[in-house]
Amino acid sequence: MTADDRSLPLRERKRLRTRRAIADIALRLFTEKGFHATTVEELVGEAEVSRSTFFRAFATKEAAAVEAETELWTTYLGELADRRPSGPVLAGLCDTLARTAGVLPPDWDHRYMATRRLILTSPALLGHVEYQRTGVERQVVACLAEKLGLDPDDLRLRILAELATTAWSVAARDWVRDGGDGGRQALTDRLRDAFAAVPDALNLSPGAS
Secondary structure: OOHHHHOOOHHHHHHHHHHHHHHHHHHHHHHHHOOOOOOHHHHHHHHOOOHHHHHHHOOOHHHHHOHHHHHHHHHHHHHHHHOOOOOOHHHHHHHHHHHHHHHOOOOHHHHHHHHHHHHOOOHHHHHHHHHHHHHHHHHHHHHHHHHHOOOOOOHHHHHHHHHHHHHHHHHHHHHHHOOOOOHHHHHHHHHHHHHHOHHHHHOOOOOOO
8 A cells, every 4th residue: 555545534545455456356367267258256256345346446347457557547647637837748748657657556567567468368458448548648638738728629739648658558568578677667768768769750751760
Protein backbone atom coordinates (compact mmCIF):
# COMPACT_ATOMS: atom_id res chain seq x y z
CA MET A 1 0.00 0.00 0.00
CA THR A 2 1.37 3.40 -0.96
CA ALA A 3 1.53 6.48 1.25
CA ASP A 4 -1.27 8.01 -0.81
CA ASP A 5 -3.42 4.94 -0.15
CA ARG A 6 -2.85 5.18 3.60
CA SER A 7 -4.30 8.69 3.56
CA LEU A 8 -7.63 7.33 2.29
CA PRO A 9 -10.59 6.48 4.54
CA LEU A 10 -10.60 2.92 5.91
CA ARG A 11 -13.52 1.83 3.72
CA GLU A 12 -11.74 3.01 0.58
CA ARG A 13 -8.51 1.28 1.62
CA LYS A 14 -10.40 -1.98 2.07
CA ARG A 15 -12.01 -1.56 -1.35
CA LEU A 16 -8.62 -1.03 -2.96
CA ARG A 17 -7.11 -4.05 -1.19
CA THR A 18 -9.97 -6.22 -2.43
CA ARG A 19 -9.61 -4.91 -5.97
CA ARG A 20 -5.87 -5.52 -6.02
CA ALA A 21 -6.23 -9.01 -4.56
CA ILE A 22 -8.77 -9.94 -7.24
CA ALA A 23 -6.57 -8.48 -9.99
CA ASP A 24 -3.50 -10.38 -8.76
CA ILE A 25 -5.41 -13.67 -8.66
CA ALA A 26 -6.95 -12.99 -12.06
CA LEU A 27 -3.57 -12.31 -13.65
CA ARG A 28 -2.11 -15.48 -12.14
CA LEU A 29 -5.00 -17.68 -13.30
CA PHE A 30 -5.10 -16.12 -16.77
CA THR A 31 -1.36 -16.67 -17.12
CA GLU A 32 -1.57 -20.28 -15.94
CA LYS A 33 -4.76 -21.38 -17.70
CA GLY A 34 -5.36 -18.81 -20.42
CA PHE A 35 -7.72 -15.87 -20.43
CA HIS A 36 -10.62 -17.54 -22.24
CA ALA A 37 -10.27 -20.82 -20.35
CA THR A 38 -10.64 -19.12 -16.96
CA THR A 39 -14.18 -18.39 -15.83
CA VAL A 40 -15.46 -15.71 -13.49
CA GLU A 41 -16.66 -18.51 -11.21
CA GLU A 42 -13.09 -19.78 -10.90
CA LEU A 43 -11.86 -16.27 -10.19
CA VAL A 44 -14.32 -15.54 -7.42
CA GLY A 45 -13.74 -18.98 -5.91
CA GLU A 46 -9.99 -18.50 -5.82
CA ALA A 47 -10.34 -14.95 -4.48
CA GLU A 48 -13.02 -16.02 -1.98
CA VAL A 49 -15.35 -13.20 -2.96
CA SER A 50 -18.88 -13.14 -4.36
CA ARG A 51 -19.74 -12.44 -7.99
CA SER A 52 -21.28 -9.15 -6.91
CA THR A 53 -18.02 -8.15 -5.19
CA PHE A 54 -16.08 -9.03 -8.33
CA PHE A 55 -18.34 -6.96 -10.57
CA ARG A 56 -18.27 -4.03 -8.15
CA ALA A 57 -14.49 -4.05 -8.56
CA PHE A 58 -14.36 -4.77 -12.31
CA ALA A 59 -16.99 -4.26 -14.97
CA THR A 60 -15.64 -7.15 -17.06
CA LYS A 61 -13.20 -10.05 -16.94
CA GLU A 62 -11.02 -8.09 -19.38
CA ALA A 63 -10.78 -5.19 -16.93
CA ALA A 64 -9.50 -7.50 -14.20
CA ALA A 65 -6.86 -8.86 -16.57
CA VAL A 66 -5.38 -5.47 -17.45
CA GLU A 67 -5.39 -3.76 -14.05
CA ALA A 68 -1.69 -2.89 -14.42
CA GLU A 69 -2.53 -0.99 -17.62
CA THR A 70 -5.40 0.79 -15.88
CA GLU A 71 -3.12 1.70 -12.98
CA LEU A 72 -0.60 3.20 -15.41
CA TRP A 73 -3.08 5.38 -17.27
CA THR A 74 -5.01 6.45 -14.17
CA THR A 75 -1.74 7.62 -12.60
CA TYR A 76 -0.73 9.39 -15.82
CA LEU A 77 -4.01 11.31 -15.96
CA GLY A 78 -3.66 12.28 -12.31
CA GLU A 79 -0.10 13.51 -12.81
CA LEU A 80 -1.16 15.46 -15.90
CA ALA A 81 -4.04 17.11 -14.05
CA ASP A 82 -1.63 18.26 -11.33
CA ARG A 83 1.01 19.57 -13.72
CA ARG A 84 1.27 23.28 -14.45
CA PRO A 85 1.71 23.90 -18.20
CA SER A 86 5.09 25.27 -19.23
CA GLY A 87 7.27 24.85 -22.30
CA PRO A 88 6.51 22.60 -25.29
CA VAL A 89 3.49 20.41 -24.66
CA LEU A 90 5.03 17.22 -26.07
CA ALA A 91 8.03 17.56 -23.75
CA GLY A 92 5.60 18.08 -20.88
CA LEU A 93 3.75 14.88 -21.75
CA CYS A 94 7.07 13.04 -21.84
CA ASP A 95 7.99 14.36 -18.40
CA THR A 96 4.55 13.43 -17.08
CA LEU A 97 4.83 9.85 -18.34
CA ALA A 98 8.37 9.59 -16.96
CA ARG A 99 7.14 10.76 -13.56
CA THR A 100 4.25 8.30 -13.79
CA ALA A 101 6.71 5.45 -14.31
CA GLY A 102 8.60 6.61 -11.24
CA VAL A 103 5.68 6.75 -8.82
CA LEU A 104 3.98 3.44 -9.61
CA PRO A 105 4.35 0.84 -6.81
CA PRO A 106 7.39 -1.47 -6.79
CA ASP A 107 5.43 -4.57 -7.83
CA TRP A 108 3.98 -2.84 -10.89
CA ASP A 109 6.91 -3.88 -13.13
CA HIS A 110 6.20 -7.59 -12.77
CA ARG A 111 2.45 -7.16 -13.13
CA TYR A 112 2.76 -4.93 -16.18
CA MET A 113 5.14 -7.29 -18.00
CA ALA A 114 2.89 -10.27 -17.24
CA THR A 115 -0.12 -8.28 -18.44
CA ARG A 116 1.53 -7.29 -21.71
CA ARG A 117 2.52 -10.90 -22.41
CA LEU A 118 -1.02 -12.04 -21.64
CA ILE A 119 -2.49 -9.44 -23.99
CA LEU A 120 -0.52 -10.94 -26.88
CA THR A 121 -2.43 -14.21 -26.43
CA SER A 122 -5.92 -12.71 -26.62
CA PRO A 123 -7.45 -10.48 -29.32
CA ALA A 124 -10.19 -9.59 -26.83
CA LEU A 125 -7.66 -8.17 -24.39
CA LEU A 126 -5.83 -6.32 -27.16
CA GLY A 127 -9.09 -4.73 -28.23
CA HIS A 128 -9.88 -3.82 -24.63
CA VAL A 129 -6.58 -1.99 -24.04
CA GLU A 130 -6.80 -0.19 -27.39
CA TYR A 131 -10.27 1.03 -26.47
CA GLN A 132 -8.97 2.02 -23.03
CA ARG A 133 -6.11 4.04 -24.51
CA THR A 134 -8.50 5.84 -26.84
CA GLY A 135 -10.42 6.95 -23.77
CA VAL A 136 -7.21 8.07 -22.09
CA GLU A 137 -6.27 10.14 -25.14
CA ARG A 138 -9.67 11.84 -25.08
CA GLN A 139 -9.14 12.75 -21.43
CA VAL A 140 -5.65 14.06 -22.18
CA VAL A 141 -7.08 16.27 -24.94
CA ALA A 142 -9.75 17.62 -22.58
CA CYS A 143 -7.16 18.32 -19.87
CA LEU A 144 -4.78 20.08 -22.26
CA ALA A 145 -7.58 22.10 -23.82
CA GLU A 146 -8.61 23.41 -20.41
CA LYS A 147 -5.05 24.20 -19.30
CA LEU A 148 -4.08 25.89 -22.58
CA GLY A 149 -7.37 27.63 -23.29
CA LEU A 150 -7.83 25.80 -26.59
CA ASP A 151 -10.80 24.18 -28.29
CA PRO A 152 -10.97 20.43 -27.47
CA ASP A 153 -11.43 19.84 -31.20
CA ASP A 154 -8.03 21.40 -31.93
CA LEU A 155 -6.29 18.83 -34.12
CA ARG A 156 -2.92 19.58 -32.52
CA LEU A 157 -4.12 18.36 -29.14
CA ARG A 158 -5.37 15.07 -30.56
CA ILE A 159 -2.07 14.49 -32.36
CA LEU A 160 -0.05 15.27 -29.23
CA ALA A 161 -2.17 12.95 -27.08
CA GLU A 162 -1.75 10.07 -29.52
CA LEU A 163 1.96 10.72 -30.03
CA ALA A 164 2.46 10.44 -26.27
CA THR A 165 0.68 7.09 -25.93
CA THR A 166 2.45 5.79 -29.05
CA ALA A 167 5.86 6.78 -27.65
CA TRP A 168 4.98 4.95 -24.43
CA SER A 169 3.88 1.87 -26.38
CA VAL A 170 7.13 1.72 -28.36
CA ALA A 171 9.30 2.19 -25.27
CA ALA A 172 7.35 -0.23 -23.08
CA ARG A 173 7.19 -2.91 -25.79
CA ASP A 174 10.99 -2.97 -26.07
CA TRP A 175 11.38 -2.90 -22.28
CA VAL A 176 9.02 -5.85 -21.82
CA ARG A 177 10.73 -7.73 -24.66
CA ASP A 178 14.02 -7.42 -22.75
CA GLY A 179 12.43 -8.70 -19.56
CA GLY A 180 12.44 -5.34 -17.84
CA ASP A 181 16.24 -5.27 -17.71
CA GLY A 182 17.47 -2.10 -16.06
CA GLY A 183 14.23 -1.56 -14.16
CA ARG A 184 12.30 1.70 -14.19
CA GLN A 185 15.35 3.73 -15.18
CA ALA A 186 15.71 1.71 -18.38
CA LEU A 187 12.01 2.15 -19.10
CA THR A 188 12.27 5.91 -18.57
CA ASP A 189 15.37 6.11 -20.77
CA ARG A 190 13.57 4.23 -23.56
CA LEU A 191 10.59 6.53 -23.15
CA ARG A 192 12.68 9.68 -23.49
CA ASP A 193 14.47 8.19 -26.52
CA ALA A 194 11.09 7.50 -28.16
CA PHE A 195 9.90 11.07 -27.59
CA ALA A 196 13.23 12.47 -28.79
CA ALA A 197 12.86 10.51 -32.04
CA VAL A 198 9.50 12.11 -32.89
CA PRO A 199 10.81 15.26 -34.69
CA ASP A 200 13.23 13.26 -36.86
CA ALA A 201 10.54 10.68 -37.57
CA LEU A 202 8.14 13.38 -38.78
CA ASN A 203 10.78 14.80 -41.11
CA LEU A 204 12.13 11.48 -42.38
CA SER A 205 12.48 11.35 -46.16
CA PRO A 206 13.98 8.97 -48.75
CA GLY A 207 17.76 8.94 -48.66
CA ALA A 208 17.95 10.07 -45.03
CA SER A 209 20.16 8.05 -42.71
